[in-house]
Amino acid sequence: xxxxxxxxxxxxxxxxxxxxxxxxxxxxxxxxxxxxxxxxxxxxxxxxxxxxxxxxxxxxxxxxxxxxxxxxxxxxxxxxxxxxxxxxxxxxxxxxxxxxxxxxxxxxxxxxxxxxxxxxxxxxxxxxxxxxxxxxxxxxxxxxxxxxxxxxxxxxxxxxxxxx
Numbered sequence: 001x002x003x004x005x006x007x008x009x010x011x012x013x014x015x016x017x018x019x020x021x022x023x024x025x026x027x028x029x030x031x032x033x034x035x036x037x038x039x040x041x042x043x044x045x046x047x048x049x050x051x052x053x054x055x056x057x058x059x060x061x062x063x064x065x066x067x068x069x070x071x072x073x074x075x076x077x078x079x080x081x082x083x084x085x086x087x088x089x090x091x092x093x094x095x096x097x098x099x100x101x102x103x104x105x106x107x108x109x110x111x112x113x114x115x116x117x118x119x120x121x122x123x124x125x126x127x128x129x130x131x132x133x134x135x136x137x138x139x140x141x142x143x144x145x146x147x148x149x150x151x152x153x154x155x156x157x158x159x160x161x162x163x164x
Contacts, residue, residue, distance in 0.1 A: 004114045012036040014118050015043060015110070018125045022132050024048035028081055028107060042111040044072075047132055051142075052106045055128075057149035058136045059108070063127030064160065070106040078105055101147030 016033035019025055028044040047055050056069035071078040079089050082105040092103055110124060130136045138154030 007114055008041040008112075009036045009039075011112055011116060011118065011121060012039055012041050012043075015041075015112075015121045015124070018121060019043070019045070019128075022125070022129060024132055025128075040111075041113065041116075042109060044107045044109045046107050047128075050131070051102075051149070052108050053104075053142075053147055054140055054149045055108050055131055057140055057151070058131050058138070059124070059127055061138060061151050061154065062130065062136055063123060064158075065110075065124050065127055068109045068111075070104065072106075072109060078107065081107070100144050102142055102144040104147045 013033040013036045016027070016031055016036070019027060020031065020033070024047055026046045026048065028046075030039055046052055052069045056067050059065040059067050084092070084105060092105065095101075095103055112120065138151030140149040141152050142149055
C-alpha cells in the first residue's frame with residue numbers, strides 16, 4: 001500500500017505541475033505540486049469560459065480520455081465553488097425543471113490509479129492543451145435537455161487508442 005500511495009503522489013505532483021503550464025485552468029483544491037501528501041489522485045478543474053461538459057466531451061472523443069463532469073453528487077458544494085448566489089441557483093433549477101440542463105454548474109474531474117503512468121498524464125495534457133487553445137478537431141453540438149456535447153462530423157480514430 002505504501003508503494004501505491006507513493007505512486008499516486010508522484011502522479012499527482014506530475015499532473016499538477018503539467019496543468020500549471022496551461023493557461024486558463026482553474027484547479028479546485030490545492031494545486032501545489034510540491035504538496036501532495038494529503039491529496040488524492042483526483043483533480044477537479046475547469047477551463048475558463050468553456051462549459052465543463054464541452055471540456056469533458058473533447059477529452060473523451062478526441063483524446064480517448066475518460067473523465068467525469070458535473071456536480072459529482074455534491075450540488076451544494078459545487079454551487080459554493082462556482083460562486084452561485086441563491087438567485088442564480090434558483091434560475092438554474094428552474095431551467096432544469098423546464099428540461100434545459102445546458103447551464104448546469106459543474107467541473108471536470110480527472111482521476112487515476114495504480115495502473116496509470118506519466119505517459120497517460122502526458123496524453124491528457126496534450127489533449128487538454130488542444131481544449132485550452134481551441135485547437136480541437138470536432139464541431140460539438142449541445143443537447144440542451146441532457147446538458148451534454150457530442151461531435152458533429154467527427155470520427156474518432158480508435159486505432160490511436162486501442163491496439164489488439
